Amino acid sequence: MSLFCRVKPFLFLSCSARPTRSITLSSVEGPRYPPLEYRTLPIYFRQDIVSKYAERPALICRQERPRTHGGPPSGNMNVRSHLAWDFHEFNRHIHATARGLIALGVKKGDRVGVIMGNNSAYALLQWACASIGAILVTLNPAYQLHELVKALNVVGVAHLFVVPRLRTSRYVRGLAAAFPDLRYSAPGNIQAASLPSLRSLIVVNDMSDPKDYAEEVEDIKSVVDFREMLVWREDGSEQRHFKELVDSHHSDEVINLQFTSGTTGKPKAVSLTHLNLINNGLSNGRCMRLTSDDILCNVPPLFHSHSIEFIRLVLGNLAAWLHGACIVYPAAVFNPEAIVDAIVQERCTALHGVPTHFLGVLSEVQKRHEAGEKLDLSSMRTGIAAGSPIPIDLMHQLINKLNLVDLTVAYGMSDPVSFQTTPADPITKRVETVGKVQPHVKAKVIDIEGEIVPVGTPGEVCVTGYLLQKGYWENEEQTKKVMCVDPKDPSTTWIHSGDEGIMDEDGFLRIVGRVKDIIIRGGENLFPVQIENALTAHSSIREAAAVSVPDAHYGEVVGAWIVLEPGTTMTREDVRKAVSDRINPQNAPAWVWFVGEPGVTEELPKTASGKVMKHILREWSKTLSQDNAGLGRVV
Numbered sequence: 001m002s003l004f005c006r007v008k009p010f011l012f013l014s015c016s017a018r019p020t021r022s023i024t025l026s027s028v029e030g031p032r033y034p035p036l037e038y039r040t041l042p043i044y045f046r047q048d049i050v051s052k053y054a055e056r057p058a059l060i061c062r063q064e065r066p067r068t069h070g071g072p073p074s075g076n077m078n079v080r081s082h083l084a085w086d087f088h089e090f091n092r093h094i095h096a097t098a099r100g101l102i103a104l105g106v107k108k109g110d111r112v113g114v115i116m117g118n119n120s121a122y123a124l125l126q127w128a129c130a131s132i133g134a135i136l137v138t139l140n141p142a143y144q145l146h147e148l149v150k151a152l153n154v155v156g157v158a159h160l161f162v163v164p165r166l167r168t169s170r171y172v173r174g175l176a177a178a179f180p181d182l183r184y185s186a187p188g189n190i191q192a193a194s195l196p197s198l199r200s201l202i203v204v205n206d207m208s209d210p211k212d213y214a215e216e217v218e219d220i221k222s223v224v225d226f227r228e229m230l231v232w233r234e235d236g237s238e239q240r241h242f243k244e245l246v247d248s249h250h251s252d253e254v255i256n257l258q259f260t261s262g263t264t265g266k267p268k269a270v271s272l273t274h275l276n277l278i279n280n281g282l283s284n285g286r287c288m289r290l291t292s293d294d295i296l297c298n299v300p301p302l303f304h305s306h307s308i309e310f311i312r313l314v315l316g317n318l319a320a321w322l323h324g325a326c327i328v329y330p331a332a333v334f335n336p337e338a339i340v341d342a343i344v345q346e347r348c349t350a351l352h353g354v355p356t357h358f359l360g361v362l363s364e365v366q367k368r369h370e371a372g373e374k375l376d377l378s379s380m381r382t383g384i385a386a387g388s389p390i391p392i393d394l395m396h397q398l399i400n401k402l403n404l405v406d407l408t409v410a411y412g413m414s415d416p417v418s419f420q421t422t423p424a425d426p427i428t429k430r431v432e433t434v435g436k437v438q439p440h441v442k443a444k445v446i447d448i449e450g451e452i453v454p455v456g457t458p459g460e461v462c463v464t465g466y467l468l469q470k471g472y473w474e475n476e477e478q479t480k481k482v483m484c485v486d487p488k489d490p491s492t493t494w495i496h497s498g499d500e501g502i503m504d505e506d507g508f509l510r511i512v513g514r515v516k517d518i519i520i521r522g523g524e525n526l527f528p529v530q531i532e533n534a535l536t537a538h539s540s541i542r543e544a545a546a547v548s549v550p551d552a553h554y555g556e557v558v559g560a561w562i563v564l565e566p567g568t569t570m571t572r573e574d575v576r577k578a579v580s581d582r583i584n585p586q587n588a589p590a591w592v593w594f595v596g597e598p599g600v601t602e603e604l605p606k607t608a609s610g611k612v613m614k615h616i617l618r619e620w621s622k623t624l625s626q627d628n629a630g631l632g633r634v635v
Contacts, residue, residue, distance in 0.1 A: 001472055002377065012241045018115060021193050021506075021507075022258060022461075023455060023503075023504065023505055023506075023507060024453065024454060024455060024505070025452050025453070025454060025455065026237075026444060026445035026452055026453050026455055026457065026459065026502075027304030027442075027443070027444040027445075027452050028326070028436070028437045028441055028442070028443050028444075028503070028507045029437065029441075029442045029443075030436075030437040030438050030439045030442070030465070031439045031440075031601065032439065032440060032442045032484060033439065034286075034420050034439070035200050036279055036283055036440055037250045037278050037279055038593050039251065039274075039276065039278070040246075040250070040251055040253075040274040040278075041127070041130045041131075041255070041274050041277065041278050042127065042130055042131040042246050042249070043246065043247075043249075043317075044278060045091075045127065045321070045322075046091075046246075048322075049087060049321065049322065049324055050087050050088065050091045052191060052292075052324060053087045053092075053324035054086065054088040055086050055087070056086060056087055056090065056292045056324055056326070057077060057084065057085075057086055057295070057326035058085050058086055058087040058089070058090040058321065058326055058327070059083070059084075059085045059120060059123055059326070059327050059329075060079075060083065060084050060085075060295075060326065060327070060328045060329070060346060061082060061083040061084075061118075061119060061120045061329045062082045062328070062329065062330055062341075062342055063082070063119075063206075063329070063330075063331050063332055063338070064082060064083040064119060064206070065082070065083065066080065066083055066084070066118065067079075067083075067098075068206075068228060069093065069120070069121070069124075069226070069227055070227045070230070071093070071096060071232045072228065072232060073629040074089055075087070075089065077089075079362070081223075083120055085120075086323070086369060090123075091249075092125055093120075093230075094124055094128050094131065095128075095131075095234075095239075095242065096230045096231055096232050096543075097124040097125065097127075097128035097229075097230060097338050098127075098128040098131045098132050098242050099230075099231035099233075099236070099238035099239060099242055100128075100218070100229040100230040100231045100238075101128055101129070101132055101134060101229075101230075101231070102132060102157075102238045102241050103231050103238050104159065104188060104200055104201070104202075104224070104229055104244075105188055105199070105217055106132065106134050106159055106200075107134070108132060108133030108134065108245060108248075109133060109134070109135065110134045110135065110158045110159060111134070111135045111137050111155050111156055111157045111158055111159075111197075111257065111350060112125065112129050112134045112135065112136055112137060112157070112158070112159045112160075112161065112164075113137040113139050113151075113152060113157035113159070113160045113161065114136065114137065114138060114139060114160075114161045115139045115141050115143075115148075115160070115161070115162045115163070115166075115171055116141070116157070116161070116162065116163050116166070116204065116332075117141070117163070117166050117331075117333045118298065118329040118330075118331070118332050118333075119163070119204065119206060119329065119332055121161070121204040121206075121226055123317065123327070125161060125426045126317065127305045129255065131242065131245065131246050131256045131273070132229040132242065132245045132246075132253075133245055133248070133249055133253065133255070134159075134310030135155075135254055135255055135256065135257055136257070136341075137151075137155055137157055137255070137256075137257065137261070137269070138256070138258050139151055139245070139256045139259070140150075140259070140584075141166045141167075141171075142161075142169075142586070143584070144582070144583060144584065145174060145178055147174075147267075147488070147499070147584075149178075149194060149195065150267055151196070151259055151267050151269075152195060152198065153196070153197065153374055154267050154268075154269060154473070155257055155269050155473050155474075156197035157197060157198060158197050158198060158199050158200065159198075159199060159200040159202065160198060160200065160201050160202070161202045161203075161204060161226070162201070162202070162203055162204070163203070163204050163205075163206050163332075164203060164205065164206070164207055164212075164213060164216035164217065165216065166332065166333065167333060169409060170216065172201070172216050172217055172220060172223065173216060176220045178194075179192045179194055179195060181193070182201065182220060182222050183219060183220050183221060183222070183568045184221055184222075185221065185222040186221065186222065187200070187221070187222055187223070187224045188200050188224065189222075189480055190222050191279070192356075200224060201220075201222050201223055201224065202223075202224045202226055202229055203216075203217055203223050203224070203225060203226060203227075204226040204305050205225065205226065205227070206332065211615065212493050217471055218325055222275045228589075229410065230477045235336070240490040240596065248505075249272040249274065250274075251273065251275040251278075252274070252275055252470075253274060254271045254272065254273055254470055254473075255270075255272065255273060255274055255277070257269040257270065257271060257272075257473055258272065258523070265576060266409075266566055268472040268473075268475055268478055269472060269473035269475075270469050270472065270473075271469050271470040271471055271472070271473050272469050272470075273469070273470060275466055276416055276466070276467055276468075276469060277318060277416075278318070278322065279416075279440070279466055279467075280318075280416030280467060281319045281322045282319075282419060283416075283417075283439060284322075284410075284416075284417060284420075285318075285319035285320065285322055285323040286323075287420060288319065288350065288382050288406075289382070289406075290320060290323040290325045291323060291324070291325065291349075292323065292324030292325060293325075293349075294323070294325035294326070294349045294350060295325065295326045295328060295347060295348045295349050295350070295379075296316065296320045296321065296326065296327050296328065296348065296349070296350040296351075296352065297328045297330060297339060297342050297343055297346070297348055297350065297351045297352070298316045298317065298320075298327050298328065298329060298352050298354050299330070299334065299339055299351060299353040299357050299361075305571060305608045310452075312320055314383065316352050320350075328342050328346050328348060330342035331484070333500060334357060334360065334565035335363035336361050336363065337362040337364055339351075339357075339360075339361050339364070339397060340361060340364045340368065340375070342366060343377060343379075343380065343539065344375055344377070346378060347379040348379060348380060349379050349380060349381055349382065350380070350382045350383045350384075351380065351383040351402065351404065352383055352385075352525025353383070353384075353385060354385060354522055354524075355394060355522070355523065355554075355555060356522035356523060356553065356554055357387060357392070357523075358385060358394065358398060358402075359553065361402070362398075362401060362402070365377075365401060365402070366401075377401075377402055377403050377553075378403060379403075379547075380402055380403040380404055381403060381404065381406055381409065382404060382405075382406040383398075383404050383407060385398075385407065390620070395430070395431055396427075396489060399527045405423075406423045407424070407430075408421040408423055408435065409421050409430050409431060409433065409434050409435060409507065410434055410435055411434035411435070411511065414622045416467040417438060417467075418437060418438055418441045418443060418463045418465075418467060419433065419434045419435045419436060419437055419438065419443070419509050420435040420436070420438060421433060421434070421435030421436070421508075429508065432510060433508040433509060433510045434508075434509050434510070434511060435508060435509065436506075436507045436508060436509075437507065437509075438467075440465050440467075441463060441464070441465035441466075442463065442464050442465055442467050442492075442591065443460075443461065443462065443463045443464075443509070444462050444494075445457070445458075445459040445460065445461055445462075445502070445503050445509075446459050446460055446462060447459050447460075450487075453557055455503050455504055455505045456474075456502060456503075456504065456505075457502065457511055458500050458501065458502050459500065459501070459502075460465060460496060460497065460498065460499065460500060461497040461499050461500070461501040461509065461511070462495060462497060463494065463495050463497070464492055464493060464494045464495065468493060468495060469481070471483060478553070482496050483495055483496075489568075510624045517547065517548075517614050519546070519548040519557075519558055520548070520553065520555060520556050521548070521551075521554045521555070521556055521557055521558065521586060522553075522554040522586075524586060526558060526586065526587050527615075528545070528546040528547065530583055530587065531544075531546040531558060531560070531579055531583070531587050532544045532545065533567045534544050534578060534579045534581075534582040534583050534587070535560060535562070535578055535579060537578075537582065538570075538578040539563050539565070540570050540574075541562055541563070541564060541565065541570070541575075541578070542563045542564060542565045542570035543562075543563035543604065544559050544560060544561065544562055544563070544591070545560070545561040545604060545612045545614065545617055546558055546559070546561075547559050547561070547614050547618045547621055548618060548621075549590065549591050549618075549621045549622065549625050550625070551590070551623055552587060557589075557590040557591065558579075558587060558588065558589040558590060558591070559590070559593070559617075559621040559625070559632075560575055560579075560589035560591070560592045560593070561589040561590075561595060561604060561617055561621075562575060562592060562593065562594050562595065563592050563595045563603075563604065564594060570594075572592040572632070572633075572634045573634060575589060575634070576588040576589055576592070576634050583625050588634075589634060590633065590634055591621065591625055591633055591634065592622075592632055593624065593631075595631045599624075599631055600624075600631075600632075601620065605617065606616070
C-alpha cells in the first residue's frame, strides 16, 4: 500500500488520563468528548478568543520593529524595542490584511503562497486568508527555483507573498531574473508564461536598511509592498465584503495546502479544512493544558517538511491562539542565542522544535552556564518536539536542563495527530510508544490482506475520523492510493499510513518500521527518489541508491550507494556536490559508498525483478558507519 506522508512522532503534553481496557485485536476508537467544533476558524476566533482575551498578549516578534506594518498608532503593549501585540491589536491587523487581500483582488478559493521565515506577516496571512476563504499555501524557502515553480503551478498559486531575502536566497531578484515578464507586468496583473496562474507578487520588507530593500525590488514593476496593500479604513466596500465572507464559510472548506513529495518525488499538496485544523488545535491545546497565561516560544520555521509545518501551524500557532495563549518568535530563522534570550526575557512556558533544535538550545544553555551566566528557566514546563523519535537521553536533558517536565510523544501523518501518550506514563512508554488514540479518531493495524491483526502483531497503521484531509489537491489518482473506502463499511474512509506498527493490549501504539523509505534528517522528510534523480543526472554515475544512516545529531542522515560508469572516477565530495547543486543542500549525502571499492559490496542487492533491496542497504550502511572507522563519511 502506498505511503500517504511519512508519519513522524510529535512530542507534546497529553490530555487527561483515559481508562484502560484490554483489547485482543489491534483496533481502537477514541472518546467522543469533548464534542467536535463545527464553527470556522475566524468565527471561533472572534467569538471565543478576541471577545475574552482582547487585552492579553497574542504575538511577540522580537526581531521586528514596533508598527512594522504602519497604520494607526498602536499601544504595542508599551514595548518600545520590538513588536508586541495583544489580541485586540492582532485582530485589528488581521482585518486590515483581509481587507487588503480583497482590494488586491484575492477571491474565495484563490491559492495564496507564502515564502517567509517566522514573522508577523505570516501570522496575519494565516488568519486573514481563512477569514476571506482564500487557501494558504505553505512553501519551503529552501526550494530551488525549479522546485518552487513546480509547486506554484501544481496548485495554481495566484498571489505570492515573499520576503526579499532569507539566508542566502533572494526571492524577488531570483524570480525576476528567471522570468523577465515580472519586471514589466503591472501590479496585480502578472503575465508570465511559465507561471500561468500567478497574478500578484507581494513583498514583506523585513530589512533594516531601506537601501538594501530598494536594491532587491528595483525596476520590478509587478512588486506590491505589503504595507501599501493593507487597508486600514473600516468604512469602505472592502469591510462590507469582508464581513459577508467571514459569515459565508463552512467548516469542510479547504483553507490550507501543505506539500509532501511522497515517494514519487513529485509535489503533492495535502488539503486541510477548518474542521481538521480547529479541532486538532483545540484538542492538542487541551492536551498541553494551555491557558491564556501561557507563552509559547515557537521555534520551528514557518516552513519545512509537512510534519514540522503542522507542528508550527496547528500544534504551535493555532493550539496557542485558540486558547488565548501568546506566541513568541525569537527570530525569523533558527537562532539558539535568540531562543534562549526569548525564553528568559519573555518568561516562556513552552518550547517547540525538532530534536536538532533542542540540541542547539541545550548547547547554548551549556555555553552560557560555562561562561558564568545564570539563567532562570523555571517558567518552562512543556512543548512539542517533532521529527525522529526523541532519544531517552535527550528527553532527560530537556526535563533536567530546560524544565520541560511534560514532554510526551504523539503520532500524526499528513492529517492531524491521531495518537499520544500522557505525562503519567513511564518515560520509556513516552519514548518507545506514540501513546493511545485521540478523541474522535479510530485506528487499526492491518495485514497485507487488509485484516485487523491481533495485538502484539506488526502491520500497517490506518486511521479515520474528523482528521481525514480532503485529498491531494486536484490529484484524484494519488488520493485514491492512500484514502481507501472500507469494503465492510462504505461510510468509512481510511488513510493508509505506510508505517508498520504494533499495538499492545492497552491500546498503546509502537512504530517499528517504514513501509517506504523516506529519510528523516533532523525532523525533515528527505525523499530518496529526488536524491537518486539528482545523482544519476551526473554523467559519471550509472546507478544510485539513497538510504537512511543513523546519526547521533540528526537522528538520520543520507547515505548514498554509487555505481560509477566504467572508466570514471569521483570523490565523495563530488557526489555530495552533485546533489546540493540540484536540490536542497540538506539532501546531500553525509555518507557515500562506491560499489566495488575495498570493504564495500561488489554489486547492489536486488530482487529478481531488479529492484534495489533498500532494507539490506540500510543494514549495511548502519554496520559500515559504525564499524569501519569512518569509511564512506563525507564530512
